[in-house]
Amino acid sequence: MALTLYNTQTRKKQPFEPLDELSVGMYVCGPTVYDLAHIGNARPIVVFDVLYRLLRSIYGADCVKYVRNITDVDDKINAAAKESGEPISAITARTTEAFHADIAELNALPPDVEPRATDHIAEMVEIIEALIASEHAYEKDGHVLFHVPSDPGYGKLSHRDRDEMVAGARVEVAPYKRDPADFVLWKPSAEDLPGWDSKWGRGRPGWHIECSAMSRKHLGVTVDIHGGGADLIFPHHENEVAQSECSCPGHDFVRHWVHNGFLSVNGEKMSKSLGNFITIRQALEGAPGEVLRLMMLSTHYRKPLDWTDDGVEQARTRLDRLYRILAKADGLSEARQVAKSLDGDKFSNAILDDLNTPLALSELERRADDLSKMSAQELQQSLPGFLANADLLGILQKEPEAWFKGGEAESDVGQIEAQIALRLAARKAKDFAAADNIRDALAENGIILEDRPDGSTDWRRAG
C-alpha cells in the first residue's frame, strides 16, 4: 500500500508522489518566536513529525528533507519587545531555545533545516523584485504590495474568490492598496524597529513572503509537501502560493498541501482572553511529553481535537499499559536495534492511509495484547516490528524502568526501597496496619506499590 494524503487544494485524498524519490521535500510553517509555544502549536509539530518519520521510513532517512522555519521578524515580536523592554534579539533567542526544549519533550525529531526569516531577507527581496518586474506587485508610500487581481489563480488553495473575501473583510482597507485584497510584501520600518535597507527604503518583510523565500531557498521552486495548521490556509498559504508562483511562472509552488485541524480546550477556542491558554511547558508539568504526544495522535490529524484533563489522563493510562507490557518483555534493547520497514500489515496500512494514527494506535494496542501472551521465542520474533511501529508514532521511546521510576533522585530511590523493606517485614509479622501505613505514606508522595506473586514488591511513580 502506498501513502495517500489529503490534499487541501484538491479536497481529496491522493496518492503521494514526490517529484524525486531521492529528494523528498517537506516544508512546515514553524513558530513566530515571541512567546512560549502553546499546545495548539504542538499539534502540527507532532503531526508532521509523524509524517516525517513515515517519509523517512518509505524513502530512506537520507532522501527526505524537512524544513521548518523560525519566524524571528514579526510585529508581534516588536510588540512584545516594546511591552517588556527586552531587546528583540533576546526575546527571539530565548523563545527559540524554549521552543526547542519543549518540542524535544514531545519526541519531535529536529528538522533537517531550520531557517530563520532574518537570514533570508535577500531572498525575500529577490522575489519581491521579480514580482514588481512582472507587474504582480507595486510600490506605494514605502510599501510594496502584491496585486491580487493580477493573479488569475488566486484563491485556488482556499477556494475563495476575491469578491467574497473583500465583502467579508473585517479590516479597513489601507489607502495605499490598489485593490482591497492586496497584501503587503514589504513595509516601511521606523528607526526603532527592525529594518533592512532596500530600494523601497528601510523596511521589513510582510508576513507571508518569508515562507516563499525560505521554501524556495532550501527546497527549490516546487516542494512536495507544505504543511501547517488549518488556520493558515487563508490568508497565509494562499498568499504564499500567489507570491511564489507569480514570481516563478510555470512552476507549481506545492504539490501536496497538508493541514492539521484546530485544537480547542474544554470545547472552547484557546485564547488568552478566555484564560484557557495552555503552553506546552505548562502541559509538561502535568504529564510527560509522550503522554501529550499520544493525546495528539489519538485523534485523526484533520479532525478537531479537544484538549481536556480527562483526555490527558486517558492517554497516560494507555501509555502506562503499553509500557507495562514492554517491561515484561526480555530483549527489549536488542529488539530496538533491529530495523524494520513497513510491511503491509494493518498498522502500516492505517498510517499510510492519510496518517490514520488512531487506527494505527488501536492496532498497536491489540498487538500489545498479543505480545503479553507470547513465549520468549515468539516475542523475539514480534518485538522488533512492534517497536518499529511505535517508533513511527514516536512513542514508547523510553525504557519501561525509566518510564515508571524516572524522575526520582538516587537518594529517594534508596528511601523508597528502605520503606518497602520495612513494609515487607511488617507484612511478614502480620502487622498489616503498619504495612498499610507505609504504603499510604508512600502513596501520598506519589509512589504506588505493586506486590508481585513471588513475594517481592515493585514501585512506580503515580502520574
Added chain:
RNA sequence: GGCCGGGUGGCAGAGUGGCUCAUGCGGAGGACUGCAAAUCCUUUUAUGCCGGUUCGAUUCCGGCCCCGGCCUCCA
C-alpha cells in the same frame, strides 16, 4: 453572509452498504491479594433529525438542526 470541518456507546475515538460496529479509558461482576495496586477472565451501552436510493444505510444522496474553525493577528 461566504468557505471549511464535525455530530458514533458513560467518555475518547476508528472503520464499515448487510456478518456480534475496532481500539482505549471508565463502570459492573469474578479470579488473584491479608487489603490494595497491577494483571487475567466476563460484562454493559452508540451511530443528531427528516426524507430519498436500496432487498437492506451509521455508511450513498437531498433537506434540516446543532457545534467548531476561517474570512487578511493566529498552529
